[in-house]
Amino acid sequence: xxxxxxxxxxxxxxxxxxxxxxxxxxxxxxxxxxxxxxxxxxxxxxxxxxxxxxxxxxxxxxxxxxxxxxxxxxxxxxxxxxxxxxxxxxxxxxxxxxxxxxxxxxxxxxxxxxxxxxxxxxxxxxxxxxxxxxxxxxxxxxxxxxxxxxxxxxxxxxxxxxxxxxxxxxxxxxxxxxxxxx
Amino acid sequence: xxxxxxxxxxxxxxxxxxxxxxxxxxxxxxxxxxxxxxxxxxxxxxxxxxxxxxxxxxxxxxxxxxxxxxxxxxxxxxxxxxxxxxxxxxxxxxxxxxxxxxxxxxxxxxxxxxxxxxxxxxxxxxxxxxxxxxxxxxxxxxxxxxxxxxxxxxxxxxxxxxxxxxxxxxxxxxxxxxxxxxxxxxxxxxxxx
Amino acid sequence: xxxxxxxxxxxxxxxxxxxxxxxxxxxxxxxxxxxxxxxxxxxxxxxxxxxxxxxxxxxxxxxxxxxxxxxxxxxxxxxxxxxxxxxxxxxxxxxxxxxxxxxxxxxxxxxxxxxxxxxxxxxxxxxxxxxxxxxxxxxxxxxxxxxxxxxxxxxxxxxxxxxxxxxxxxxxxxxxxxxxxxxxxxxxxxxxxxxxxxxxxxxxxxxxxxxxxxxxxxxxxxxxxxxxxxxxxxxxxxxxxxxxxxxxxxxxxxxxxxxxxxxxxxxxxxxxxxxxxxxxxxxxxxxxxxxxx
Numbered sequence: 001x002x003x004x005x006x007x008x009x010x011x012x013x014x015x016x017x018x019x020x021x022x023x024x025x026x027x028x029x030x031x032x033x034x035x036x037x038x039x040x041x042x043x044x045x046x047x048x049x050x051x052x053x054x055x056x057x058x059x060x061x062x063x064x065x066x067x068x069x070x071x072x073x074x075x076x077x078x079x080x081x082x083x084x085x086x087x088x089x090x091x092x093x094x095x096x097x098x099x100x101x102x103x104x105x106x107x108x109x110x111x112x113x114x115x116x117x118x119x120x121x122x123x124x125x126x127x128x129x130x131x132x133x134x135x136x137x138x139x140x141x142x143x144x145x146x147x148x149x150x151x152x153x154x155x156x157x158x159x160x161x162x163x164x165x166x167x168x169x170x171x172x173x174x175x176x177x178x179x180x181x182x
Numbered sequence: 183x184x185x186x187x188x189x190x191x192x193x194x195x196x197x198x199x200x201x202x203x204x205x206x207x208x209x210x211x212x213x214x215x216x217x218x219x220x221x222x223x224x225x226x227x228x229x230x231x232x233x234x235x236x237x238x239x240x241x242x243x244x245x246x247x248x249x250x251x252x253x254x255x256x257x258x259x260x261x262x263x264x265x266x267x268x269x270x271x272x273x274x275x276x277x278x279x280x281x282x283x284x285x286x287x288x289x290x291x292x293x294x295x296x297x298x299x300x301x302x303x304x305x306x307x308x309x310x311x312x313x314x315x316x317x318x319x320x321x322x323x324x325x326x327x328x329x330x331x332x333x334x335x336x337x338x339x340x341x342x343x344x345x346x347x348x349x350x351x352x353x354x355x356x357x358x359x360x361x362x363x364x365x366x367x368x369x370x371x372x373x374x375x
Numbered sequence: 376x377x378x379x380x381x382x383x384x385x386x387x388x389x390x391x392x393x394x395x396x397x398x399x400x401x402x403x404x405x406x407x408x409x410x411x412x413x414x415x416x417x418x419x420x421x422x423x424x425x426x427x428x429x430x431x432x433x434x435x436x437x438x439x440x441x442x443x444x445x446x447x448x449x450x451x452x453x454x455x456x457x458x459x460x461x462x463x464x465x466x467x468x469x470x471x472x473x474x475x476x477x478x479x480x481x482x483x484x485x486x487x488x489x490x491x492x493x494x495x496x497x498x499x500x501x502x503x504x505x506x507x508x509x510x511x512x513x514x515x516x517x518x519x520x521x522x523x524x525x526x527x528x529x530x531x532x533x534x535x536x537x538x539x540x541x542x543x544x545x546x547x548x549x550x551x552x553x554x555x556x557x558x559x560x561x562x563x564x565x566x567x568x569x570x571x572x573x574x575x576x577x578x579x580x581x582x583x584x585x586x587x588x589x590x591x592x593x594x595x596x597x598x599x600x601x602x603x604x605x606x607x608x609x610x611x612x613x614x615x616x617x618x619x620x621x622x623x624x625x626x627x628x629x630x631x632x633x634x635x636x637x638x639x640x641x642x643x644x645x646x647x648x649x650x651x652x653x654x655x656x657x658x659x660x661x662x663x664x665x666x667x668x
Binding site: 347348349350352353354356357358360361 | 495496498501502504505508537538540640642643646648652655656658659660662663
C-alpha cells in the first residue's frame, strides 16, 4: 500500500517537473536592434531558470491568473438558478392511460379516478359494517353480505351464516354480483 | 413457546419483507424501535377492523408482512395455541377483533396459500393537512391501499373478462384448430405409410 | 272537352308504360353523388337546427347540444373525451320517438335521442361489431383496389362472416385476370398505406324513397376517402381501427368465370397479436379461401 502511494507521488512529481521548469523560465531579453544608442550596458541577464520546488509554490505564484469570479452573483440570479424548472421539475415518462376511464397515471400505480369511485362505495359499506353495538353483545363474528336496494332478499343460508348489510342505494352497474360457478 | 421456533415451523410469507426497517413516527411517542412497533400495531388493528385501508405507502409495505403473519398463525396453529393467543392479544388492540380474526378472516384462508393481502399503489396525492392561521397547508403523499382478500367491498382492480367472441379470438381459435387438424392428418398419413 | 275514350286509354297506357319502362339504372357512385344524396336526405346544412343528444356512459349520462342532421355520434362522443370517441366502433341510438337501432358512428343524428357507445371491448354486442368489422374490411379493400387499379372496376360484396376466417370482395371488370404474387404484394403495400391514413367511413342512411329514385340498392351509402359504396349494415368508425391487414389471394369465380374474388383477413388494431399468431391466422385464411367454392 505504501509502495503504491510512493510510486504515485514519484510519477506525479516526474510529470509535474517539466511543467514547473517551463513556467520557471523567464523570457529572454528582447533582441538588440543594433541602434547606436543601444544601451547594452546591461548585460543580458542570464539568470538560471526558476524551478518551483512544489506545486504549492507554483500555485502561490500564479494563482492570480487562474479563473476567478469577477463579480458576485446577485441574489436574484442565485435564486433563479436554484429554483429553475430544470432543477425542480423532472418530466415523467412512465405515464399510461387507464383503459377504462382514459385518465393518465404512472405505470406502477392504479388509476386514481377509478379508485375514487370504489373508495366512495367502500366507505358507505364500511359505515354500515361498523354500526354494531358491542355493549349489547353484537360482535363482528360473521362474514358480511351486502344487499342493495331493489335486490331480492338473501337466501336463508346466507342470513344464518352471514351478516346482511342493507344499502339504501341501488347496486352500481360496475359492482358485479359474484355468482358461484359450478 | 419460543418465537423463533414457531417462526421456523411456519411456511414462508408470500410477500416481500423489506430489509430496511422504516423509522415510523407517530404523535405522543418518541421515535424508537418500540415506537415503530406501536405504529405497526395500530395499522394492523385498523386493517383487521376495516379489511381495506389507505395509508402512506412505506407504512403499508412495512405492515403487510405483519398482517400476513398474524393471519398465517391463525390458519396454521388455530385459536387455542398459546403463541397465537399471545400474538393476537398484543397485535390487536381491540379485543373483539380477535374474535373477528378467528371466526371471519382465518376461515377464509383455510385452503388458500399466502398472500392473504393485496397492496395497491395510488399516484402521488396532494392532500390538505391543516389550516394554520387561515393558511391552508397541502402536502404530497404516496398512498397505498392494503386490503385483506375476501372483503365484501367492490374490487380495486377489475379483472377484464376473457372474451372468446372477439375477432382475434375467433380467428385464432379457428386457425389453431385447423392447424392441429393438419398436423394430425400429416401424422396419420405418415403413420399409414 | 271530353277526351275520347281511346285517347284516355292511350293516356293511361302511356302512363303505366312509363312506370314500368322506367327502370332506374343503378347510380354512378361518386363523391359528388354522395354529397347530392346527403343533401337530399339530410337537408340544407345552411339551415342548422339544434337538438339535444344524451350520451350514455358508465358513470352518468351527459346531454350534449348538437346540430340535427349534421352532427354525428362521433361529435357527441368527442364532448366526453377524445379517447372515448376514438374507441367507438358502433353506436346504439335510442330515439325519443321510435325504436332503438344500431348505426355507424359517422352517421348524422336526426332526432333527439340517447346514444350508447359500442367498442371492441363491449361484451354485449360483439357479434354486431364483428359483422360490422368484416363488412368494413371488404369495403376498404374495394376502396383501395378502385384507387389502385387503372381499369374501370365494379365490386360485389358476397356475404361472409368471421367464422369463414376470411373476407372477400368480387371484382368485376378485370377480364378474368387473377393477381400475381408481385401484384398482390404491391396491392398489399398500397392498401396498408391507404389504411394508415385514418380515413373515416362517412355514412348516410338512405330512406327507401330516395333509394328508389336514385337507384341505390341498399340501406346505407358509404364514403371512404373518394370512393362511394352501398351496404346494408353499419360499419366501423375509421380505417385507423384496422390493425393487421392482408390480402391473401385472388381467384376466379362467378358464373361467367370472369369475376375475380379477392380474399383477405384482418384484425382490429385494439387486439394486437404476435407475428406468429398472425402467420397462423393468415395461413388458415388462405387455406380456407382456396378450399371454398
